[in-house]
Amino acid sequence: MKQDSKKQSRRDFISTAGLAVAGVTIVPRHVLGGKGFIAPSDKLLVAGVGVGGKGRSDLKNFYDSGKAEIAYLCDVDDRMAKESRERFPKAKYYHDWRELFDKESKNFDAVSVSTPDHNHAIIAMNAMQLRKHVYVQKPMTHDIYEARKLTEAAEKYKVVTQMGNQGASGDGVRQLREWFDAGIIGDVHTVYTWTNRPVWPQGIPWPAQSPAVPKELDWDLWLGTAPYKEYVDGLIPGSWRGWWDYGTGALGDLGCHLLEAPFSVLDLKYPTDVQATVGSVYTAFGERGYFEDSCPPSGYAILTFPKTSKTQGEVKLHWMDGGIKPMRPDELEPDEIMGDGNSGILFIGTKGKMMASEYAANPRLIPVSKTKEVTVPQRYERVKGGADGHYAQWVEGAIAGYGNAKLSAPFELSGPLTETVLMANLAIRVADIPQPRPNGKGFMYPGSNKLMKWDSGNMRITNYEAANQFVKREYRKGWGQL
The missing domain is CATH 3.30.360 (Dihydrodipicolinate Reductase; domain 2)
Incomplete structure (x- = not known):
């Protein structure tokens, strides 16, 4: 389900214009807070789709980086979601990722996809079309065609991507x-x-x-x-x-x-x-x-x-x-x-x-x-952290923005x-x-x-x-x- 591009563009324009006007008076909170301080506004707000099993451990690793907040949880199975919901009680819970994206897209920065393989591509593509950074469990997609399309989309939408092959x-x-x-x-x-x-x-x-x-x-x-x-x-x-x-x-x-x-x-x-x-x-x-x-x-x-x-x-x-x-x-x-x-x-x-x-x-x-x-x-x-640092690397890369940090498994490499x-x-x-x-x-x-x-x-x-x-x-x- 695609976001209305006109509404998205207008919202982005208003947001950018407002920051441009106000920017001269803003002092970043991490400066005010001193060394080691990370303000909530400086953290990556992550929506997890598929939050049981590997998705559960992925979200924990993002959170443990100290630079991410788990803002939303989405799963079709309440049994699988139980532990993540207990770990992140403030995160709003959805069953349908399409509803989550429609209602909350302005409230998160990135999406972690850890569903069965056949739904990886459709979720990741919709997230990228909303200009959200994405972390997708391996394999990136179920089909060859899907892998090619997601690789192209990451460049088109200028989002930070990582596949969940942490050995990279x-x-x-x-x-x-x-x-x-x-x-x-x-x-x-x-x-x-x-x-x-x-x-x-x-x-x-x-x-x-x-x-x-x-x-x-x-x-x-x-x-x-x-x-x-x-x-x-x-x-x-x-x-x-x-x-x-x-x-x-x-x-x-x-x-x-x-x-x-x-x-x-x-x-x-x-x-x-x-x-x-x-x-x-x-x-x-x-x-x-x-x-x-x-x-x-x-x-x-x-x-x-x-x-x-x-x-x-x-x-x-x-x-x-x-x-x-x-x-x-x-x-x-x-x-x-x-x-x-x-x-x-x-x-x-x-x-x-x-x-x-x-x-x-x-x-x-x-x-x-x-x-x-x-x-x-x-x-x-x-x-830093070796294979376990794969998660923090994506979080930090997403905060830095497209093209500003080196990642081990971006779609550019993970697609082929x-x-x-x-x-x-x-x-x-x-x-x-x-x-x-x-x-x-x-x-x-x-x-x-x-x-x-x-x-x-x-x-x-x-x-x-x-x-x-x-x-x-x-x-x-x-x-x-x-």
């Missing part, structure tokens, strides 16, 4: 960049990323039962842009991630955490092609099951990136989930852990290798003994990263779709390991039309489009 603010990725820039592992041509997730059910049929909707939940608002379906148990708080209508599987959950380091270290932008294969679920009769609503139980995607300013040639980026892992490097000792045991990142260079855990934490050279032996100059400024995550998901989704064999006996999977060529400018797969249905989805009637 960690020390680990900066150490990896410094080792690579110093030539320690040579030219990188291959990167492996992996995770044990999903840790929720995938590769399953949609539940047949339709129980009553809990009284605390507005089911229609929870569905938002997604197609209407009857309520089922188990989606909330976390199993929605395994259903294509709402989530983006293991890739959406951890891809932005694990792929950020390769993007940052190698200056990757958009892939040129992608291929994938998936794990299968078989029935008691030995037939391969296909459940179009559900993400597959495991997936393996390979993306190709063109030469960048930091590489000598193409880069192959491998993604593995569901417990699939790359082979151990020969240089790794038998008892040393790959990544962090569950997830990891491995860079293969012409002169060596380096590895890290989830969020690019615990970076080390391989062999690991080399990590303490090698010293390179620090080239990249660390974020998100598109890549969703590109791998597109290939995984296509790889799982069966077609009857010409002889009518059984099925084949023409999308499995299909090398799909990507035209990033036009956001299209050029050699496999069946894949393009997943670039952009149609929102449910009444929810508009981007």
Whole structure:
């Protein structure tokens, strides 16, 4: 629901004109208050949309920066909102973000979006159109098209943005960049990323039962842009991630955490092609099951990136989930852990290798003994508080205003990263779709390991039309489009 642009412009004009007239007599309250004083008017007023789970901890982190006030809370589920409402009792509570934006837009500066993936883009876009700074949980969007539109909107509306992949603010990725820039592992041509997730059910049929909707939940608002379906148990708080209508599987959950380091270290932008294969679920009769609503139980995607300013040639980026892992490097000792045991990142260079855990934490050279032996100059400024400082960085950036502060994961960087995550998901989704064999006996999977060529400018797969249905989805009637 878009704000009336004429009313917004007139209000902004009156506000700006009034400040211009009165500005010569105003002394900032932080000057009057002395060192360390932050006046309420100097704080970022944040509206949280989706305030349970990760949204709850995001809001706490914004508030703990000492430079933000949580002014409004919005959630479709009173059960999920309970703790945030108790923590911020002065914050006015809404169920529908559209009503919140319509009634209160003049009373807050920024919006934190932590809903299920399928509603990220529509909320963030409407907030940016109101000239509000936005913090959006990973993945930034559900669809490739949405990521591109939000990236463009951040620049158009001149708002401060950050995606919630806090590892981008960690020390680990900066150490990896410094080792690579110093030539320690040579030219990188291959990167492996992996995770044990999903840790929720995938590769399953949609539940047949339709129980009553809990009284605390507005089911229609929870569905938002997604197609209407009857309520089922188990989606909330976390199993929605395994259903294509709402989530983006293991890739959406951890891809932005694990792929950020390769993007940052190698200056990757958009892939040129992608291929994938998936794990299968078989029935008691030995037939391969296909459940179009559900993400597959495991997936393996390979993306190709063109030469960048930091590489000598193409880069192959491998993604593995569901417990699939790359082979151990020969240089790794038998008892040393790959990544962090569950997830990891491995860079293969012409002169060596380096590895890290989830969020690019615990970076080390391989062999690991080399990590303490090698010293390179620090080239990249660390974020105060490391990964935990990701939240305060956005708050301070929003207070400073567009273009006046450096952020770790603005949409300028997070947009292409998100598109890549969703590109791998597109290939995984296509790889799982069966077609009857010409002889009518059984099925084949023409999308499995299909090398799909990507035209990033036009956001299209050029050699496999069946894949393009997943670039952009149609929102449910009444929810508009981007």
